[in-house]
Structure formats: C-alpha cells, structure tokens
Amino acid sequence: MASSLTSPSCDDADAIDLFSAEASIDLLPLQSRSNSLQPTIHTDFERERKSRTNDVRERFGPMFCRYKASVTKMQKIENSITIHSTVGGDDDDDDDINNIETALGGQQSRRRKVNESIEIIKEKMMRLRNMEEELAASEDRRENLHWLCLKQTSLQALGKIQRYSDQIQTSDLDHRHRIAEVGKEKNALNGKSSMVDELLAQNVRLLEKANDAERLEKELANASKLHHRKEMNFQQQQHKLDEKVAECNKLELQMKDLQDSCDRLKKALHTQEERDLNFELELELVDLKGFQNGHLYSGKNSLKPTHDPGTSPSIAATEPLTLSWTESSITSDRIIVDNDDNSTIIEPSLSVPIRVMNRESIDSDPFVQNLMAKIEALTRENAELRHAKSPVIAESNPTT
Structure with missing residues (x-):
C-alpha cells in the first residue's frame, strides 16, 4: 500500500510538470500575436487592451498560485514517503510514517481529487489560453475598426478642409490686398524708423557740440580770468617798478x-x-x-x-x-x-x-x-x- 501511495503514475507526473510549467509563466501584460501594424497616432486602445489582459491575470493569478502550492506540497509528501519506504528507519521514523498515513487519511481518494483538480486546472488553463487568443483577435479587430474610423473621420475632415479651402480661396484676394496694405505700412514705418534713427544720431551730435561749446565757454572764462589776473599782476608789478624807479x-x-x-x-x-x-x-x-x-x-x-x-x-x-x-x-x-x-x-x-x-x-x-x-x-x-x-x-x- 505504501508503494502504491508513493509511486505516482506517469500521467500524474506529466500533469504536475505541465501545471508547474504553465504556472511559472510571468504575470506580465500579454502582447498581440497578430502581425498587424501598431497604431502610432492613438495609443489609448493599446493601453486599454493591456489593461484588460492584466485584469484577467489578476483574477486568475492567485488561484494558480494556490494550486501550484498544493501540488508542491503533495509532491514533497510523496517524496518523503518514497524515501522512508525504500530505506526504512527506526521507531521514530515509523511513528512519523504512521502520523503521515493518519494525516493523509485515504490517499487514494485524495489522489483522485488531485488528478481531478489537475484536469480542471488544465481545462481552465486551456480556456485561459483560448481567452487570450480571442482577446488578441478582438484587439486586432478593434485596431482595424479603429483604423477604419480614423480613415472615415479623416475623409470627413478632408471634406471640411475642402470647404474651408473654398472659403479661403474666396477671401484670398481680400487677404492679399490686406497683405499689400500691411507691406506698404511696413515700408512707411521702416522709413519713419530710419528718420527717427537719423534724428537720434543728429541729436547725439548736437549734444556733443553743446558739450564742446560749454567746455569752450568754460575754457574762455578761465582764460579771461587768467588774463585779467595777469593784467592785475602786471599792473601791480608795473606800479612796484614805478615805485622802484622813483626810489x-x-x-x-x-x-x-x-x-x-x-x-x-x-x-x-x-x-x-x-x-x-x-x-x-x-x-x-x-x-x-x-x-x-x-x-x-x-x-x-x-x-x-x-x-x-x-x-x-x-x-x-x-x-x-x-x-x-x-x-x-x-x-x-x-x-x-x-x-x-x-x-x-x-x-x-x-x-x-x-x-x-x-x-x-x-x-x-x-x-x-x-x-x-x-x-x-x-x-x-x-x-x-x-x-x-x-x-x-x-x-x-x-x-x-
């Protein structure tokens, strides 16, 4: 009985390996399996598709983790039973084995339940894979519809643009006349600005001349003061000389x-x-x-x-x-x-x-x-x- 409990069948081992392999897939957002071009203008649809895929992963992810943990625990128990049955042990080991057998309590029924749960998990995983493929296909169809909508809206926009262009052509002459008038005004303003620049330059020159004139006036005043001082000194010296001559x-x-x-x-x-x-x-x-x-x-x-x-x-x-x-x-x-x-x-x-x-x-x-x-x-x-x-x-x- 111990050998039957500890020797799982090949189908069960393959199912466990398949389940562990499927459960080890990273819970990352799924990408589209189609070879269609991704839209480069609007990326909101791609973000929505990935968010829906992530929602599915979030719902089924914890269930996968629980099944994976239960399978791992059962595999460890079977391995320990196999080791004790092949090698044998002391009274303590026999007590452990008895405790394990009492803890299992009907291994055959539980193995059937495990096999059934594995089958259920396989079916759910297949359903999940099919759902992912359907989701990718629906996303491709959604993208195609999006491109069609964009094309339709672009055609409508082109019609509106054509109408706007007709209106613009009708008012093009007015704009040209206005542009010509603005050009004339610009030329007039350029001429006035050049005149203002010339006046400013002339004003600067006049200010420089005024400063030169003030400086010359100051120099002349200083020269006149110096001349007057020299005349006074000359008169004083002449008076002194006259006094000296008289003396x-x-x-x-x-x-x-x-x-x-x-x-x-x-x-x-x-x-x-x-x-x-x-x-x-x-x-x-x-x-x-x-x-x-x-x-x-x-x-x-x-x-x-x-x-x-x-x-x-x-x-x-x-x-x-x-x-x-x-x-x-x-x-x-x-x-x-x-x-x-x-x-x-x-x-x-x-x-x-x-x-x-x-x-x-x-x-x-x-x-x-x-x-x-x-x-x-x-x-x-x-x-x-x-x-x-x-x-x-x-x-x-x-x-x-």
Whole structure:
C-alpha cells in the first residue's frame, strides 16, 4: 500500500510538470500575436487592451498560485514517503510514517481529487489560453475598426478642409490686398524708423557740440580770468617798478648830492690844509720877526702884531697857539669855505668836526672812508636796480 501511495503514475507526473510549467509563466501584460501594424497616432486602445489582459491575470493569478502550492506540497509528501519506504528507519521514523498515513487519511481518494483538480486546472488553463487568443483577435479587430474610423473621420475632415479651402480661396484676394496694405505700412514705418534713427544720431551730435561749446565757454572764462589776473599782476608789478624807479631816481639824486657834498668837502679840506700851511708859515715868520726884534717866543704868551717899516701889519696872535677856532668853525651849522675863486659854499647837512690834516691823513680818516663806502654802496644798489628793471618788465608783459 505504501508503494502504491508513493509511486505516482506517469500521467500524474506529466500533469504536475505541465501545471508547474504553465504556472511559472510571468504575470506580465500579454502582447498581440497578430502581425498587424501598431497604431502610432492613438495609443489609448493599446493601453486599454493591456489593461484588460492584466485584469484577467489578476483574477486568475492567485488561484494558480494556490494550486501550484498544493501540488508542491503533495509532491514533497510523496517524496518523503518514497524515501522512508525504500530505506526504512527506526521507531521514530515509523511513528512519523504512521502520523503521515493518519494525516493523509485515504490517499487514494485524495489522489483522485488531485488528478481531478489537475484536469480542471488544465481545462481552465486551456480556456485561459483560448481567452487570450480571442482577446488578441478582438484587439486586432478593434485596431482595424479603429483604423477604419480614423480613415472615415479623416475623409470627413478632408471634406471640411475642402470647404474651408473654398472659403479661403474666396477671401484670398481680400487677404492679399490686406497683405499689400500691411507691406506698404511696413515700408512707411521702416522709413519713419530710419528718420527717427537719423534724428537720434543728429541729436547725439548736437549734444556733443553743446558739450564742446560749454567746455569752450568754460575754457574762455578761465582764460579771461587768467588774463585779467595777469593784467592785475602786471599792473601791480608795473606800479612796484614805478615805485622802484622813483626810489632809484631819489637815490640817484641823493647819491649825486652826496657826491657833490663829498667833492665840496674834499675841496674845502684841501683849501683848509693850504690855509693851515699858510698859517704855519706866517707863524714861523712871526717867530722870526720876534727873534729879530728881541722878543722871545713862548707858547703861553699871545701873539702881537708887529709893524716893520714900509710893510703892512700881518696876522697877530691874540690867543694861545691852538686849532680850536678852526674846529669850532667847522662844527657849526653852516660851514663857509673860501675857494681860490673867492666863492662861498654853504653845506647845512654836514656838522662833523674836521681836523687839520694833510692829504694822507684825509684819505685815512674814518669819517671819509665811511662816507666813501656809503657812496659806493648806493652806486652798487642803483646799478642793481637798473639792471633788474628791464627783465622784470619783459617777464610781466602779457603780450610776450
């Protein structure tokens, strides 16, 4: 009995293999088996066909899975029974086998049920395959009908298009006239746009000229200010030069007066020196005459005039022999010098005491040397002013 239970027939094995092979098919959307062209314009029909096929798969898919699981379980049980019947085992194995036999509970009836269920599954799978083929054929017919509908609608659309084209041909002349008018308006607008561009360019040039004119006005204003400033500077320099010229002329006059005063002073000194020499000679003559008359000359006694027979009285010494009278006469406010020409020179500005001295002592006198140095300094300053006058005028002249 165990061998009959564990040795399935060849038909059952083939049915199980066929069922497992059919059940291992992927539950993907089925494609059409026809060789017709797929529509490229409308794809909604193809999507609907695939969705219906997927609905069929979804309904029968769980049933296939349950049948496949039951067949797999039964095959495992039969394999285990076969292994235990051929090999044998311990008491535990016998207990397992007894448990399996009690669990099966009438294997023959169940095998008949399994065979019947396999047959039912085969029939259902065949029906499913036929349904798929019918569905593919119906989809092909649906596509053909769709193409026919498209053709009919295209013909109707062509008729409408023909009618529309007739209407368009009737209004074509109006459109052409309108196009011509629009072209003329476009040309006019192009001409106006070119004129506007020219005006804009001219406006830009005028703005540049206005900016140049403003810049020139500013430059002229700056130049006029600079010219006015130069004129003012020239006038100021001219005024300063006039003042310097006046001062130079004044210095020349002062120098000339000083030169004349120096000349007169030198001449007066020479005259005074000659007079002093004459006075000394007269004193010597007086001494000689005093010795001749028997009088002794003493520096403490005063000189008295003597008269020779047949001669006029000469200078008499009534004071001690000193030169105080010459110094007092020179240091007075007015110096009177008698020249050889019997002319009188009055110099009120010189009130300096003059000593009786010879030519060498006059040249070495500090007062005369100081006066000569002052005259030379004034001469040098006058020459410098005259030399600096001409370049300053040439530099301040705006025309140069």
